[in-house]
Amino acid sequence: MRSISKYFSGLFRGILSLLTGMSVTWKELWTKKVTQQYPENRATLVISDRFRCELTMPHDENNEHACTACGICEMNCPNGTISVLSKMIETEDGKKKKILDKHIWDMGMCTFCNLCVITCPSNAIKFGNNFENAVFTRSKLVQQLNHEGSKMREKKKEVKPVEPKPVVETKIVSPEEPKMEAKSSKTVGLLVDAIAESKVAKQVETKNESVEKVKPTEKA
Amino acid sequence: MLLNYSQPLEISHLTTWLDSALRAGMPEFWVLLIEFVLVGVALMVAYAVIALILIYAERKITAFFQARLGPNRVGKFGIFQSVADMIKILLKEIIHINNVDKFLFYAAPFFMIVASMLTFGAIPFAQGLHAIDFNIGVFYVTAVSSLGIIGVLLAGWSSNNKYSMIGAMRSGAQFVSYELSSGFALMTIVVLAGTMQFSEMIEGQRYCWNLFNGHIASFVAFFIYLISGHAETNRGPFDLPEAESELTAGYHTEYSGLQFGFFYLAEYLNMFIIASIATTVFLGGWMPIQIHGLEGFNQLMYFIPSYVWFFGKTAVLIFLSLWVRWSFPRLRIDQLLNLEWKYLLPINLVNILVMVILVLTGLTLTDLFPNLF
Numbered sequence A: 001m002r003s004i005s006k007y008f009s010g011l012f013r014g015i016l017s018l019l020t021g022m023s024v025t026w027k028e029l030w031t032k033k034v035t036q037q038y039p040e041n042r043a044t045l046v047i048s049d050r051f052r053c054e055l056t057m058p059h060d061e062n063n064e065h066a067c068t069a070c071g072i073c074e075m076n077c078p079n080g081t082i083s084v085l086s087k088m089i090e091t092e093d094g095k096k097k098k099i100l101d102k103h104i105w106d107m108g109m110c111t112f113c114n115l116c117v118i119t120c121p122s123n124a125i126k127f128g129n130n131f132e133n134a135v136f137t138r139s140k141l142v143q144q145l146n147h148e149g150s151k152m153r154e155k156k157k158e159v160k161p162v163e164p165k166p167v168v169e170t171k172i173v174s175p176e177e178p179k180m181e182a183k184s185s186k187t188v189g190l191l192v193d194a195i196a197e198s199k200v201a202k203q204v205e206t207k208n209e210s211v212e213k214v215k216p217t218e219k220a
Numbered sequence B: 001m002l003l004n005y006s007q008p009l010e011i012s013h014l015t016t017w018l019d020s021a022l023r024a025g026m027p028e029f030w031v032l033l034i035e036f037v038l039v040g041v042a043l044m045v046a047y048a049v050i051a052l053i054l055i056y057a058e059r060k061i062t063a064f065f066q067a068r069l070g071p072n073r074v075g076k077f078g079i080f081q082s083v084a085d086m087i088k089i090l091l092k093e094i095i096h097i098n099n100v101d102k103f104l105f106y107a108a109p110f111f112m113i114v115a116s117m118l119t120f121g122a123i124p125f126a127q128g129l130h131a132i133d134f135n136i137g138v139f140y141v142t143a144v145s146s147l148g149i150i151g152v153l154l155a156g157w158s159s160n161n162k163y164s165m166i167g168a169m170r171s172g173a174q175f176v177s178y179e180l181s182s183g184f185a186l187m188t189i190v191v192l193a194g195t196m197q198f199s200e201m202i203e204g205q206r207y208c209w210n211l212f213n214g215h216i217a218s219f220v221a222f223f224i225y226l227i228s229g230h231a232e233t234n235r236g237p238f239d240l241p242e243a244e245s246e247l248t249a250g251y252h253t254e255y256s257g258l259q260f261g262f263f264y265l266a267e268y269l270n271m272f273i274i275a276s277i278a279t280t281v282f283l284g285g286w287m288p289i290q291i292h293g294l295e296g297f298n299q300l301m302y303f304i305p306s307y308v309w310f311f312g313k314t315a316v317l318i319f320l321s322l323w324v325r326w327s328f329p330r331l332r333i334d335q336l337l338n339l340e341w342k343y344l345l346p347i348n349l350v351n352i353l354v355m356v357i358l359v360l361t362g363l364t365l366t367d368l369f370p371n372l373f
Helices: A002-029 A039-044 A072-076 A115-119 A164-173 A180-188 A190-206 A210-219 B002-006 B012-025 B028-065 B081-091 B102-121 B137-145 B148-158 B162-193 B198-204 B215-232 B257-282 B295-303 B306-325 B333-360
Strands: A054-056 A082-090 A096-106 A126-128 A142-144
Touching: A002 B028, A002 B306, A072 A082, A072 A115, B012 B028, B028 B081, B028 B102, B028 B257, B028 B306, B081 B257, B102 B137, B102 B148, B102 B257, B137 B162, B137 B198, B137 B257, B148 B162, B148 B257, B162 B198, B162 B215, B162 B257, B162 B333, B198 B257, B215 B257, B215 B306, B215 B333, B257 B306
Parallel strands: none
Antiparallel strands: A054 A126, A082 A096, A096 A142
């Protein structure tokens, strides 16, 4: 008797659970479709800011970059993707100075590990969001990152007051503008406000540029 | 003549016109020969076209169930996707495999395709569009549709591949089991309808579908038929003969190009055949919805051509089958056989008895309310 009732209760529970499953898929049928139709949706496409697509060297409006040609990125690259070619020039006050001639990056060999960006002492390079990198010949994958005729941005000599707040503000207000000002100020007061900065960095963590800000702490 | 005015869109006008035109200028023998060839060609074309449409519909609906868009690049909404796929599969190389049983290996796809083709011919698509109308139509359909399993078993055996073999054996166990249920479910309705001929069955469902006519017993038979028919097509939760994650592709692992295309086509057409037989037997086939006493309404319904009714009803059932397919996880072989031998078959046997009692004691809807239905 028990087995008979078990048979029928099992049967009806089975049917009920099947119907529940079908109701779930029925609702799923009418949900919004998640497919991204890529070439058409270029305008609205959202790429995660942390997605590493291509190495870039941000230049400001004066065609100036922050690279000191120290070659740390080249040293840190695990598979020799970067080669920093420097040249010696003589400044007007007669000093010899090493400046960047060509910063060459081979995308074909890059593993996008981000070590070069992390270790750059002057935050001169970063990974950009342009992911459409397909080319027809392999030689086109080798890119020169510094623009033609660009030069290194002069460091501001005056020491900034140890106030982290304005620094943060400029960053939040203009996330698009490369972090030139922010960075240069950082390079100046690097050791001084590194600790204060790290506290602020935590607050700004949600913002896009937070990656940049954490760097000084690592260096410190 | 009356037919001409009341049903302007029927294809049967075309066929009767063709027939009379041929008969006017030719002896009987040639007329029949030409008509046979024409019917054969028309069926084959319909077979291919329906398969293409089904493949497209399946991919689209599947995509919607998974919150995707599905094919949408070839033509507007991707409607030419399956045409492109067909061209691809026709042009693909047939890879010859060394250690197979050559004769059986190449014969197997034809068994599949011939079995579903033979069944296809017996389906009443519309008023007057019915190639084979035996007086034992239901019996014929059950018989020839079960020929397909020979193709599956041969493919698995001759491929000389353990995955194909396991897939074929599973398919054999599944097919033989579920053939029983689907046969019994159809028998239940044969008891109700009192005929095995499809055309008579459809005529008998003019005012009341068999699904409603035998109420309880009919509903049970309908669902059992859908389940077992679904299982016979090797799809959905019953796809263990070709379980991709376990057996690469099951019995057709070694096939390529057009031969694989045959299996693929037969699989989709079997889905259509199951749905269309269910339509014919349970849902009134091509017969439009008719209500006793409402002549104007009945005429209006007849304006919608019968093939639209048929394909509409079939499409609903196909959608149901897809819905089931994308809802449930795959059964294990023991669960599969449990479902059949412990649940469907005993319920089915009792159900036939119930149906016989219903018919004999006059408890069907047509007997209870002769004026309404």
